[in-house]
């Protein structure tokens with residue numbers, strides 16, 4: 001089976017992890033700081049805080065922005081469930097804004113209309129809008145930032161797909177147009193630490209809040225304490241936090257992977273360009289690239305006719321092509337249905353989902369493997 005995504009680990013990565021295993025620090029050691037600094041420099045961010053997963057990072061992000069019971073987060077349905085779930089963790093409410101049928105990212109037009117309608121009716125505006133750079137394609141951040149100022153909400157970027165992507169010639173993660181940006185290092189993502197995540201921000205207060213919340217809400221900085229320090233052992237728990245730390249083994253792997261990030265993204269873009277060129281004549285929809293962005297191509301989603309999707313998917317799988325589907329609209333999941341969401345709520349997300357198939361795409365994919373995938377897609381799509 002040619003998988004839809006797969007990690008790219010080399011001997012240098014393995015050596016980096018082994019070196020940590022032979023050192024004094026398996027967690028809370030120097031590799032974490034090194035990973036954070038490397039990542040912040042790469043993105044052009046002022047601060048980066050490494051965490052145990054993107055889910056943990058998203059949870060800390062909404063916590064750091066003060067989301068709690070009675071609060072409201074808006075996001076898109078075309079994402080992994082975790083993007084929305086973290087608001088439920090805080091006891092807050094979630095609502096969904098439909099996607100743009102071209103980019104499959106949040107529709108800024110729908111967002112603007114919804115915000116205006118809520119304001120006009122005296123309804124509840126969101127505290128936070130989490131946008132998702134789907135498949136590695138950056139959202140229209142300038143307009144989102146403008147709406148955030150106009151309507152008074154905070155912006156989180158779920159950049160789980162978008163490490164190495166660019167928006168207006170700046171790296172995603174610079175937080176030029178957002179409060180916080182969250183990345184995932186799960187093995188199917190562009191760089192991996194096994195499990196792991198990173199949160200970047202320009203705001204030093206948010207960075208401190210994230211760093212404390214990831215380690216139980218504890219500080220050892222006397223300046224931050226409410227009482228005088230009682231000695232070198234003394235710490236204070238300022239907020240109810242979590243253990244969302246990454247380990248030094250993971251951070252060392254992350255540092256090592258970062259050295260090849262540009263190669264990974266270049267390879268993904270090349271494979272995507274080949275798909276674009278070689279599949280252009282087929283009766284399927286290929287990914288659209290918004291002119292303000294440059295995708296990192298975590299995914300290569302095609303859209304086939306909805307009535308054909310199940311057949312094409314099954315035939316590709318039976319030929320050893322590890323296709324997948326991203327994403328089932330989040331609000332159609334039982335947990336969200338129980339909250340009252342109904343089918344039909346976001347028609348563009350549902351229409352996209354009905355025909356979506358993600359083709360295999362990963363940096364280690366060979367030209368031969370890609371040729372096998374393309375021949376199979378051609379055959380299965382045309383000979384129905």
Ligand SMILES: *Cc1c(COP(=O)(O)O)cnc(C)c1O
Pocket residue numbers: 053054055056079080082083132158160161183184185186195196197
């Ligand atoms: C993978 C992913 C997550 C969750 O990442 P983890 O690191 O597995 O917690 C969240 N959002 C999106 C869009 C993702 O693709």
